[in-house]
Amino acid sequence: MLQLNLLKWLQEPNTNSTQFLIEQLLDIGAALSDTHDLGELLNLILSKSREITFSDGGSVYLVDNKENQPSKLLFKVAQNDSLPGFSFHELVMAMTSESLAGYVAITGESLNLPDAYNLPLGIPYRFDKSFDQNTGYRTCSVLVLPIQNRHQEIIGVLQLINRKVKSNVVLTTKNAQELTQPYSEWEEKILRSLASQVAISIERNHLQENIENLFEGFVKASVQAIEARDPCTSGHSERVAKLTVTLCQEANTINQGFLSKINFNEQQIQEIRYAALLHDFGKIGVPEAILTKRKKLYEEQLEIIKQRFSLAQRTLEIESAEAKYKYLLEHLSDKSKPHLQENCSFCQNIKDSDLELEQKITRLHNYWNVLLTANEPTILAEEPLEQLRQLSAYTYRDVDGELKQLITPQEMAQLTIPRGNLTPEERLAIQSHVTYSYEFLKRIPWTKDLQKIPEIAYGHHEKLDGSGYPRGLKEAEIPPQVQMIVIADIYDALTAGDRPYKQGLPVEVALKIMRSEAAQNKINSHFLELFEQRQVFSILGHCK
Numbered sequence: 001m002l003q004l005n006l007l008k009w010l011q012e013p014n015t016n017s018t019q020f021l022i023e024q025l026l027d028i029g030a031a032l033s034d035t036h037d038l039g040e041l042l043n044l045i046l047s048k049s050r051e052i053t054f055s056d057g058g059s060v061y062l063v064d065n066k067e068n069q070p071s072k073l074l075f076k077v078a079q080n081d082s083l084p085g086f087s088f089h090e091l092v093m094a095m096t097s098e099s100l101a102g103y104v105a106i107t108g109e110s111l112n113l114p115d116a117y118n119l120p121l122g123i124p125y126r127f128d129k130s131f132d133q134n135t136g137y138r139t140c141s142v143l144v145l146p147i148q149n150r151h152q153e154i155i156g157v158l159q160l161i162n163r164k165v166k167s168n169v170v171l172t173t174k175n176a177q178e179l180t181q182p183y184s185e186w187e188e189k190i191l192r193s194l195a196s197q198v199a200i201s202i203e204r205n206h207l208q209e210n211i212e213n214l215f216e217g218f219v220k221a222s223v224q225a226i227e228a229r230d231p232c233t234s235g236h237s238e239r240v241a242k243l244t245v246t247l248c249q250e251a252n253t254i255n256q257g258f259l260s261k262i263n264f265n266e267q268q269i270q271e272i273r274y275a276a277l278l279h280d281f282g283k284i285g286v287p288e289a290i291l292t293k294r295k296k297l298y299e300e301q302l303e304i305i306k307q308r309f310s311l312a313q314r315t316l317e318i319e320s321a322e323a324k325y326k327y328l329l330e331h332l333s334d335k336s337k338p339h340l341q342e343n344c345s346f347c348q349n350i351k352d353s354d355l356e357l358e359q360k361i362t363r364l365h366n367y368w369n370v371l372l373t374a375n376e377p378t379i380l381a382e383e384p385l386e387q388l389r390q391l392s393a394y395t396y397r398d399v400d401g402e403l404k405q406l407i408t409p410q411e412m413a414q415l416t417i418p419r420g421n422l423t424p425e426e427r428l429a430i431q432s433h434v435t436y437s438y439e440f441l442k443r444i445p446w447t448k449d450l451q452k453i454p455e456i457a458y459g460h461h462e463k464l465d466g467s468g469y470p471r472g473l474k475e476a477e478i479p480p481q482v483q484m485i486v487i488a489d490i491y492d493a494l495t496a497g498d499r500p501y502k503q504g505l506p507v508e509v510a511l512k513i514m515r516s517e518a519a520q521n522k523i524n525s526h527f528l529e530l531f532e533q534r535q536v537f538s539i540l541g542h543c544k
Helices: 002-010 018-034 038-053 100-107 130-135 185-229 236-252 266-278 281-285 299-332 345-375 382-392 409-415 424-441 453-458 480-495 507-519 525-533 536-540
Strands: 055-064 072-080 091-094 111-113 142-148 154-164 395-397 403-405
Touching (some): 038 055, 072 100, 100 154, 185 236, 185 281, 299 345, 345 409, 525 536
Antiparallel strands (some): 055 072, 111 142
């Protein structure tokens, strides 16, 4: 719209410095399109508006319309050439028609005041002289314009003060009236049209913020969904993201050696952060029982086995009692033999039977203790393994008198896992979360700046020597940001104290393990060295 109206304005009389104005307006349009930070955008709007009108100062307000709350004005930006030591602080103001900006924001009318100290009688607004009194300034001409969006809604106010006769003069209380002049209708018309383009830029900025907030909310909700299914790793994704982002920022400061080639801009770091936060999202597709498995046997399995042990012991006791009863009946019928004499065979038999029962029950209790030891997710020693082999052959009679194994082959396979608490099948199910993460994330229509998120998250279990999963990538195929996430992920997995199947390791022990991994070319030694030297891990606040 700004460019289209130029032709009309060029036909108007008294148009001075036409070429300069065209260049300025085109430059403003280009600058507005290239600026995405709201603070920079508002400062640019104000400085360019002042530049084309020779305004000594000015300010920009944004309208804050929150549901169920009175509308307010946010005093966002202020500039003044004649007050070099002027310091500005953002303020929140009530939006009333008593102030100049409030009146324009409410009515949508422009205010073009030749002298702010001489206002007509009977008007609802007034000029607040407190700024002039506090700074020793003198406000004369004022132009206040509404900033309206395409729906004609007022989203802000642009206020310019003291249109100077020459751009380079410095105003004082003594010369202000002499060196300033009122704003012309033509300038007001130009700035009104400029304000409409400004509104587009502000709305675009708000839209960008809304998109970013939407992504942020989506990511946080996704992380909460993961942690709800796997409370054992609560906080893991957030910690990995913090470690990775900090490592990236530290890498950006290195200007020599291998790391001097690494440089991530702000958008790339945000992309890395989101990928780190979402790297484990695929766990939502892994059975919850496997995710929350604490030991080699599931809790319900252990409870069933415990009941079998109780039944086996009760069976031993019943069998012993039945044997004694049978012996008693047989010997009571033989009246020729003494039964109550000291050291009689009957008494000795009872003692032997009780001793045998006690030994069998003790053996059963020992097996139970061995089972509990083997159920822990630690490296299994040879002695428990041998006892487990004996236990695997142990049988008992159930309530129907049928002979059964005390421990099933499947349970024994779980108990004899040499390291950790997962069977090969369960480990594959856990590892599948990487592919699930990728398949889920690639379905999301990420913006251009975030389009690598799925690929970055996909590689967080790859190793430089190709021994990682799921694709077995080699070093040249693994991007630097992925290699950084790998280091953060391993460190947190080693040191986290919230895992039910292991205790968190001290920092030095964890770093020693990681140095060994780097020596075997599994993780990047340069990134690990930086991680350690700059103590990136200290941002988590736990140094064990």
